[in-house]
Amino acid sequence: MKFLVVIVTLCVAHGIHGQGLIGSLVGGATNVIGNILGGGRNDPCSRNVIEDYREAQSHFFKTLYAKVAARSDNHFVFSPITIWLSLSALAEGAEPIVQSQVLTSLSLPQEKCIRNKFYEIALRVEESGRDVSFERRRCLVIDEFLEVNPTWSKYVTNYGLLAVVAAPIKSSPEATSERLKKFLETRFDINFKGNSILIDRLDYEGLWSTAFDDSNTYKAPFYNDLGVQIGTVDMMKAKKYVRVAHVPFMHTKVLELPVGFKGRYTMLIVVGTGNNILKNAFELFLGSIFKVFSLLQMSLVPVEIEVPKFTMSSEFDVRIALEEIGINGFWNDPAATGYVSKPAALPGNFIQHTSVKIDSGGVDPVSPSKGGLLPGLVDLAANTASDVASAVGHNFVANRPFMYALLETKTQTCIFAGAFARPTVQ
Numbered sequence: 502m503k504f505l506v507v508i509v510t511l512c513v514a515h516g517i518h519g520q521g522l523i524g525s526l527v528g529g530a531t532n533v534i535g536n537i538l539g540g541g542r543n544d545p546c547s548r549n550v551i552e553d554y555r556e557a558q559s560h561f562f563k564t565l566y567a568k569v570a571a572r573s574d575n576h577f578v579f580s581p582i583t584i585w586l587s588l589s590a591l592a593e594g595a596e597p598i599v600q601s602q603v604l605t606s607l608s609l610p611q612e613k614c615i616r617n618k619f620y621e622i623a624l625r626v627e628e629s630g631r632d633v634s635f636e637r638r639r640c641l642v643i644d645e646f647l648e649v650n651p652t653w654s655k656y657v658t659n660y661g662l663l664a665v666v667a668a669p670i671k672s673s674p675e676a677t678s679e680r681l682k683k684f685l686e687t688r689f690d691i692n693f694k695g696n697s698i699l700i701d702r703l704d705y706e707g708l709w710s711t712a713f714d715d716s717n718t719y720k721a722p723f724y725n726d727l728g729v730q731i732g733t734v735d736m737m738k739a740k741k742y743v744r745v746a747h748v749p750f751m752h753t754k755v756l757e758l759p760v761g762f763k764g765r766y767t768m769l770i771v772v773g774t775g776n777n778i779l780k781n782a783f784e785l786f787l788g789s790i791f792k793v794f795s796l797l798q799m800s801l802v803p804v805e806i807e808v809p810k811f812t813m814s815s816e817f818d819v820r821i822a823l824e825e826i827g828i829n830g831f832w833n834d835p836a837a838t839g840y841v842s843k844p845a846a847l848p849g850n851f852i853q854h855t856s857v858k859i860d861s862g863g864v865d866p867v868s869p870s871k872g873g874l875l876p877g878l879v880d881l882a883a884n885t886a887s888d889v890a891s892a893v894g895h896n897f898v899a900n901r902p903f904m905y906a907l908l909e910t911k912t913q914t915c916i917f918a919g920a921f922a923r924p925t926v927q
Contacts, residue, residue, distance in 0.1 A: 546614035554619050555913055557608040561585055562915055568822040570920060575902055577815045578855045578919030580703045583639055584819055586623055587699050587851070589616070590641070590663035591831050594653045594841035599830060603837055606828050617660075624661050626909035627916060632761040632864050635916075636704040639663060642681065643697040644670040647842040670696060685854050687816050694849025695832065699819075701853040705907070705917060707766065710759035712863025713737040718810065723924035724901045726773070732924030734809035736900070737861050743804050745897065746796035747774070756806065756897045757797050762864055764910055769793065770808060771904040772897070794913065805896035811921060814856040823851065855917055857907075 562581040569579050585607065592603045593616075601611060609616055627635040643649065645667040657663045668677045670693050678691040685702050721736035744757040753771045760766035820832060830837035835845035899921075906918035 546612065546618075550615055550618045551622070551912065553610065553615070554622050557610070557619065558582070558585060558623070558914060560608045562918075564826045565822060566918055568825045569817075569819075572817070572822065573815065573920075575920050575922040576813075577817075578813050578857055578917055579815060579817075579819070579853060580701070580855050580917045581915055582623060582626065583637065583701050583703065584823075584851070584853065586620070586662050587639060587641070587701060588823075588828065588831065589620065590657040591838055591841060591846075591848075593656060593662070594650065594838050594846075595830075596836040596839040599834065599836045603830055606830075620660050620662060622912055623914060626912060626914040628765075630762070633707040633766060634705065636702070638684070638700070638702040640700050641665050641697060641846065641848065642668050642670070642677075642700060643842060643846050644668070646671065647696060647844060647846060649842045650840050653840050670698070681852075685816070685852065687852065687854050689816060689818075689852055691850065691852065695847040696844070697846040697848045699848045699851040701851075703853075703855045703917065705855075705857045706860075707760050707907075709768075709861075709863040710761060710764045711739075711741065711865045712867050713739045713808075713861035714867040715861050718861060721807070721809075721900060723809070725922070726902055728901075734811065734900070734924045736807050736809055739806045739867065740803045741806065742800050742802075743806065743897075744797040744799050745804060746793055746798065748793060748796060754897065755793055755797065756804075756808075758806075758808075759910075760907065766916075767908045767910045767913075769906050769908065770897075770899055772899055772901065800895075802895060805898075807896070807898040807900065808859075809899060809921070809924070810860055812856070812858045813919065813921065814854065815919070816852065816854040819851040819853050820849075855919075857917060857919070 558581075562585070565581055565584070566579075569577060588607055589609060592600065592607055592609065595603045604611060604616075609619065627637060629635050641663050643665060647667070649665055649667075654665055658665070668680075670677050674693050678693070681687075681691055681698070681700060682689060685700060691698070715737075717738035718735055719738070720733050722730045723732050723734045725731050746755040746757075747753075748755055748771075751771075752774050754774055756770045756772075758768045758770065760768050823829075824832075832847060832849065835847065838845045838847060902920060902922040904918070904920045907916045908914060909916060
């Protein structure tokens with residue numbers, strides 16, 4: 502039990518009302534976003550890096566999302582940003598001869614000063630408050646007989662990239678496995694394949710910037726991609742002005758819903774158009790997020806929105822998906838983690854548990870839709886003058902498999918993403 506308490510203490514990077522231990526370390530070690538993005542003319546490390554950061558995370562996330570989706574039967578949720586951060590921490594402990602290759606596989610720049618700016622941006626995207634709650638635990642659990650490199654450990658701890666905890670993996674694997682299962686609240690039987698293991702957990706709950714009207718919630722049928730009813734959902738309804746987009750290359754339409762105070766987070770919900778099978782768009786989804794943002798337009802009339810309430814949890818060994826996109830060295834190449842510890846830490850597993858709750862509550866009350874002659878005239882104009890309006894229509898109904906993602910609005914960092922395809926069975 503003492504080991505479990507140690508894990509909880511060290512691995513909780515974000516709590517409901519604050520960042521906790523790791524967040525405090527990050528706060529003491531990092532600069533404000535303004536310093537990250539500003540820059541002088543002479544120092545290449547002082548340049549604006551936000552676009553480079555967005556491109557790097559997008560490239561990594563899009564391929565990983567497709568692999569996770571393929572193994573999850575179209576019903577899953579995972580958190581790509583923390584996978585990227587955990588592996589980035591290990592990359593900082595790679596031996597020079599292989600580090601360049603490892604960094605490339607994570608879409609990280611070779612210049613350490615630029616990587617540091619990337620980390621500073623990424624580590625500020627999850628900020629819990631009264632409107633949004635992120636409970637995050639992220640750790641490298643290593644065997645107690647490994648000697649951790651203090652220079653590497655100080656670096657990743659001060660930045661908040663990864664916590665490191667020692668455990669009796671080799672001498673008492675069954676007891677360690679049971680404690681990790683309890684910590685993660687997972688049903689996984691953890692069979693240690695190496696001398697260490699990466700673990701990660703995210704629990705999310707948030708308020709929309711504007712609430713849905715609970716009195717409009719009703720039981721609704723939910724269909725599969727072929728139009729056959731497969732169950733029911735608790736459908737939330739609202740009529741409001743929102744940003745929407747038609748994405749023809751994905752054969753989808755997209756709804757943007759602001760989350761938290763002043764829309765500091767953004768939820769994108771994606772449904773197929775026509776007879777499109779949504780899984781065909783998985784590989785394009787995360788990689789196209791930035792393009793989707795540029796396509797979003799404010800609706801000229803209130804849109805009839807119908808979105809299910811749901812609570813979803815997923816857990817899996819991310820290592821399998823990572824190997825499928827070519828990230829192999831961390832598991833079997835001592836040079837890839839040679840400066841992490843002696844002997845080199847070679848994690849046999851990377852287990853992630855992600856849980857999200859999507860409900861009707863909001864920071865602000867339900868906003869009434871406006872009626873009358875003028876909206877009717879605008880309605881007509883929207884139909885005749887806007888390609889988006891004609892493609893998207895005046896309603897957005899997520900009553901068949903859909904994709905979703907929560908992003909931090911300023912940096913467009915994807916905190917979690919998934920797909921919903923399993924309603925309550927009738």
